[in-house]
Amino acid sequence: MKKRIHLFLVLLILASFALFVVGCSGESSSSSNSSTSTQDNTAQQEEKIYKVGEEVQVGNLVYKVEKVEKTQQVGNDLLNKKANGTFLVVTITVTNKDKESRMIDTTMFKLVQGNTKYDADSEATSLYANENNRFFLQNINPNISATGKIVFDIPANATGLKLLVQDKFFGTQEKTIDLGV
Numbered sequence: 001m002k003k004r005i006h007l008f009l010v011l012l013i014l015a016s017f018a019l020f021v022v023g024c025s026g027e028s029s030s031s032s033n034s035s036t037s038t039q040d041n042t043a044q045q046e047e048k049i050y051k052v053g054e055e056v057q058v059g060n061l062v063y064k065v066e067k068v069e070k071t072q073q074v075g076n077d078l079l080n081k082k083a084n085g086t087f088l089v090v091t092i093t094v095t096n097k098d099k100e101s102r103m104i105d106t107t108m109f110k111l112v113q114g115n116t117k118y119d120a121d122s123e124a125t126s127l128y129a130n131e132n133n134r135f136f137l138q139n140i141n142p143n144i145s146a147t148g149k150i151v152f153d154i155p156a157n158a159t160g161l162k163l164l165v166q167d168k169f170f171g172t173q174e175k176t177i178d179l180g181v
Contacts, residue, residue: 049162050177058175059167060098066147067091068179074151075128086156087121089129090163090179093147094140101139102168104146110164111152112176117164124151 050056052065069089073082088111096102106120126136128151135148154161161181167173 047176050175052177052180054177056165056175056177057097058165059173060096061102061165061167062095062097063165063175063177064093064095065090065163065177065179066093068181070181074124074149079128081121081124081128083124083153085154086158087124088152088154088158088161088179088181090150090152091147092150093145095145096140096142099142101141103139104136104148105169106136106150107169108166109150111154112162112164113154113158113160118152118154121151121153124153125149 052068054064056063068091071083071087071089073080074087074089075081090109092109094104106122106125109120111118111120122136129149130136135146138146140146150163159181161179163177163179164174165177
């Protein structure tokens, strides 16, 4: 008789434990789904894609793409650089809303086509596209704007291009601007 009671208690404890585990896993699955749903909603709000001509604030910098053009070379008649593919030249205005001066660099910009990312051509950008070198690697004081050109060497048939802009060198905050090309 004691063996039966002992067996019954063991089975009862195992059954209770099994119900507890099932109940907890269902509960965590539900809260996990709720958490995932909240994360998806937040991600959708943060993933707004801006257009040429719209102001985009990333951290304390405000970006505005003024113009986008394709060309085979940048520079002037004497000093120039030719593209390996096609140069995409993005004219952009950056406004510093910080309380300290901020330096702008080509590493703050990436061109995206689907899953492919292109870095700016720092030589074409710094030496040939921007007259007097007044845009990149220059400090922009608080509440001041500077306009310059970013040059990307891309395949001639590239389409669906978007510009990623960051809040600082190797920044963690970024936003996307659809370039319409």
